[in-house]
Amino acid sequence: xxxxxxxxxxxxxxxxxxxxxxxATSGCPVVIHVDRRVNRKDYTAFAEGLADLGNVKFxxxxxxxxxxxxxxxATQSAAELVLASFPQxxxxxxxxxxxxxxxxxxxxxxxLDSRPRTDFIESVTTEDVPxxxxxxxxxxxxxxxxxxxxxxxxxxxxxxxxxxxxxxKRRIPAGLVPHLGSQWWCLTRETLTAILNDPDREMFExxxxxxxxxxxxxxxTLVRQYSQNIESRSxxxxxxDFQGKPHIFYDxxxxxxxRSDCFVARKIWPQADRLYSSFLSNDPAVTKNAEPNPGKIDxxxxxxxxxxxxxxxxxxxxxxxPNEGWENGKTCAPYSVxxxxxxxxxxxxxxxxxxxxxxVHGHLFHPARAQFAGGExxxxxxxxxxxALRDYDPKAFLTNLIWNTRGERQxxxxxxxxxxxxxxxxxxxxxAQISVITGAWAVPLFHSSNNFAYIRREAAAxxxxxxxxxxxxxxxxxxxxxxxxxxxxxxxxxxEPLQIIIDEIAPRGQRRLTEAPVMAAxxxxxxxxxxxxxxxxxxxxxxxxxxxxxxxSSTRERHKPYLVK
Amino acid sequence: MGAISSxxxxxxxxxxxxRALRKRRELKPVADRTVSIRxxxxxxxxxxxxxxxxxxxxxxxYRDLGINHFIMVDNGSDDxxxxxxxxxxxxxxxxxxxxxxxxRFGVDWLNWLQRRYAHGHWCLTVDIDEFFIYPFCxxxxxxxxxxxxxxxxxxxxxxxxxxxxxxxxxxxxxxRAGANPFEIAEWFDSGNYTxxxxxxxxxxxxxxxxxxxxxxxxQPERAPALNKIPLVKWHRTYTYVSATHMLLPRGLNLVYDxxxxxxxxxxxxxxxxxxxxxxxxxxxxVRKQHYANSHEYRAYNDGLKDNASLWCKWSEKYINWxxxxxxxxxxxxxxx
Numbered sequence: 085x086x087x088x089x090x091x092x093x094x095x096x097x098x099x100x101x102x103x104x105x106x107x108a109t110s111g112c113p114v115v116i117h118v119d120r121r122v123n124r125k126d127y128t129a130f131a132e133g134l135a136d137l138g139n140v141k142f143x144x145x146x147x148x149x150x151x152x153x154x155x156x157x158a159t160q161s162a163a164e165l166v167l168a169s170f171p172q173x174x175x176x177x178x179x180x181x182x183x184x185x186x187x188x189x190x191x192x193x194x195x196l197d198s199r200p201r202t203d204f205i206e207s208v209t210t211e212d213v214p215x216x217x218x219x220x221x222x223x224x225x226x227x228x229x230x231x232x233x234x235x236x237x238x239x240x241x242x243x244x245x246x247x248x249x250x251x252x253k254r255r256i257p258a259g260l261v262p263h264l265g266s267q268w269w270c271l272t273r274e275t276l277t278a279i280l281n282d283p284d285r286e287m288f289e290x291x292x293x294x295x296x297x298x299x300x301x302x303x304x305t306l307v308r309q310y311s312q313n314i315e316s317r318s319x320x321x322x323x324x325d326f327q328g329k330p331h332i333f334y335d336x337x338x339x340x341x342x343r344s345d346c347f348v349a350r351k352i353w354p355q356a357d358r359l360y361s362s363f364l365s366n367d368p369a370v371t372k373n374a375e376p377n378p379g380k381i382d383x384x385x386x387x388x389x390x391x392x393x394x395x396x397x398x399x400x401x402x403x404x405x406p407n408e409g410w411e412n413g414k415t416c417a418p419y420s421v422x423x424x425x426x427x428x429x430x431x432x433x434x435x436x437x438x439x440x441x442x443x444v445h446g447h448l449f450h451p452a453r454a455q456f457a458g459g460e461x462x463x464x465x466x467x468x469x470x471x472a473l474r475d476y477d478p479k480a481f482l483t484n485l486i487w488n489t490r491g492e493r494q495x496x497x498x499x500x501x502x503x504x505x506x507x508x509x510x511x512x513x514x515x516a517q518i519s520v521i522t523g524a525w526a527v528p529l530f531h532s533s534n535n536f537a538y539i540r541r542e543a544a545a546x547x548x549x550x551x552x553x554x555x556x557x558x559x560x561x562x563x564x565x566x567x568x569x570x571x572x573x574x575x576x577x578x579x580e581p582l583q584i585i586i587d588e589i590a591p592r593g594q595r596r597l598t599e600a601p602v603m604a605a606x607x608x609x610x611x612x613x614x615x616x617x618x619x620x621x622x623x624x625x626x627x628x629x630x631x632x633x634x635x636x637s638s639t640r641e642r643h644k645p646y647l648v649k
Numbered sequence: 650m651g652a653i654s655s656x657x658x659x660x661x662x663x664x665x666x667x668r669a670l671r672k673r674r675e676l677k678p679v680a681d682r683t684v685s686i687r688x689x690x691x692x693x694x695x696x697x698x699x700x701x702x703x704x705x706x707x708x709x710x711y712r713d714l715g716i717n718h719f720i721m722v723d724n725g726s727d728d729x730x731x732x733x734x735x736x737x738x739x740x741x742x743x744x745x746x747x748x749x750x751x752x753r754f755g756v757d758w759l760n761w762l763q764r765r766y767a768h769g770h771w772c773l774t775v776d777i778d779e780f781f782i783y784p785f786c787x788x789x790x791x792x793x794x795x796x797x798x799x800x801x802x803x804x805x806x807x808x809x810x811x812x813x814x815x816x817x818x819x820x821x822x823x824x825r826a827g828a829n830p831f832e833i834a835e836w837f838d839s840g841n842y843t844x845x846x847x848x849x850x851x852x853x854x855x856x857x858x859x860x861x862x863x864x865x866x867x868q869p870e871r872a873p874a875l876n877k878i879p880l881v882k883w884h885r886t887y888t889y890v891s892a893t894h895m896l897l898p899r900g901l902n903l904v905y906d907x908x909x910x911x912x913x914x915x916x917x918x919x920x921x922x923x924x925x926x927x928x929x930x931x932x933x934x935v936r937k938q939h940y941a942n943s944h945e946y947r948a949y950n951d952g953l954k955d956n957a958s959l960w961c962k963w964s965e966k967y968i969n970w971x972x973x974x975x976x977x978x979x980x981x982x983x984x985x
Contacts, residue, residue, distance in 0.1 A: 334793060392912070392913075392983030395906065401809075402914050404906055462862070488839070
């Protein structure tokens, strides 16, 4: 009892020769179908190259076109020839010219001999397959497909749309339940004979010739009528990418293929010399006689498809430049923006660094230069602090910074004194944690010794800018984690909001803050605001600071750090 | 894109093709071995001038990659470049003494030669100081890539220019013929690039890197473009528009994914900043044959005069393509 191979060949004939020879000399009959499109000269040379082998035969040639009935017709002819010419064959294995056996033939034979009645064919109902190309699954069986998908895509699509519009539906022959699956199967003589000698074969053929990609459904459907024992998987390791084209194996996959313990793999790049020379041997030492386990290869290819379809979040580069809304994450990691903290607290950056670690920058969008942590002039990835370069593309500056510092939390200060172009981007980025103390920009003005006319003008300008920025943060399009306090609110009870922010940044830390940042002196701040009002300006963003009731005076009285239990 | 602007681009493409037809008269064949090109050969196109010292490594690199035939235009070299090229068995060489600038920096000449010889071939268009890196280039020849692109119905492949530089002064170490230039210039910038979309041609316009960082930090819009599409399955109706930055028809410029995914892409390692660069930039200032009145060279000349280095503490040392992939400068896409 043995296994016979059917090989469908259309190019890389020299490789097909080597594989056919390998199987034939190992005692397995091979029937080869060569595409009619291969020219006569090449075909003759190919046939002569295998002429010395008695158990290699060539079947009637068909002109094969992808996605059409011709592939099934070719398979049928070759399968009939195997069954008729080699009565000792119990299993027929369908392979292609770009298949490569990974394990000694003896092991395959042994494997099949211990499962004499099992048909190995992937066969799944249409409802359960996620991998159909072009969005056609059930419709493969109910529409007509007279146009080539590869050559006349436009007509193909148009005709499908027309049939959908008219509500056209073909009747599926009674008793058939459409199943789909990999084209590459290994069937028993009984099942295959039953399918090929079915009294209704002609009727089924009439139906399947108009089905789209019948090579993935003809045998897969009919096998359900006859088989005693279906093992719904392919013995051929064959992976498809998101466009439905097979992944290709190269020399550098050698170890991966070896460890997969699969019997046959496709598709092999014809010039993968090392694969062909390594695997075309019956050396039993190369495998462990284990069950096929393509898990590692599955993961590799699944990752590749994911890279192609979803990409790396927060990366903008030459071959990934998503349209707005399609970024899968505008930036690659969470980061924190602090507005008004540096103004209200003394040495806030140092305090923040002690509390959460990571990188604490100054005002990255300062008009003069990007104030990187530690006063660096160039930062990770070679990002310079030049304001001109940053303002040339502020989004790129931000996304580059977050990408370059992957794995390390970034915090930076922002305020109405900074370049505002980035506002919308920050607000709409779910990775941004934005905490704002409104009106805190007034504190440095309050402490400055400039003349009051200048201060009044400056205050009015900053307030206008911040109000606009707050409108953005409060817009319904905002996706960032935004927290806004007025300065008056914050000054009342600074520890609680700080604790919330810190916990969110470093959730695992869960340390209680032991040391509060030191608040700037605010004695007379209420009067300062009143003076602004007296000059005709209306400072409203900082909340209510009644004249004479200085809240900060209480915090300034403490001489030792403020402890919270 | 409306019918009118689409038609305008078509007219523009015809104009560039006519121009290439006219400029063909400037080219004189020196060694025409194009008869030896086989149907599925991968071709390389390049224009050069006085690059004798770079040639041995250039040919070694690209022959190892699996380039089958080189089609080159020598723009009036007088340092033995021409003689060297003429003697190579896989080079077809044309020569001209006409203006590089007026041939739109060599594009017209190459457009003509590509129209003539590249039809139906995968063709790589690079400068003599550009070294093509693609996913798996250490284990798979370029034919593996082009076969995969063919199978995926992809006609063009993007490769961003990555400027490489030495750790010390640019001219501190002398480059010797045959040596790997990236043993000297082994550093690059990994994450300071900006991207804009060119709505007319559909390509991305990438700037940044060490040149933007050191020479153009106060006028970033003038920083040189780094986006390139060097590998194309050529059709005689195609044309490069400006260097290898963009092509017509514009569909060829769509080498990036717009829906969040990543297409496969490579890099061109740029071995510009070697000791030869300092002399060259002085010479080019006189010749005025380069882009935008050699503005770039003027900036370099000012910047590099006092032994300045392009190196900074965040420079990355080049290891291999996987490193570039992890850093996000290129992508495997769905090639595995």
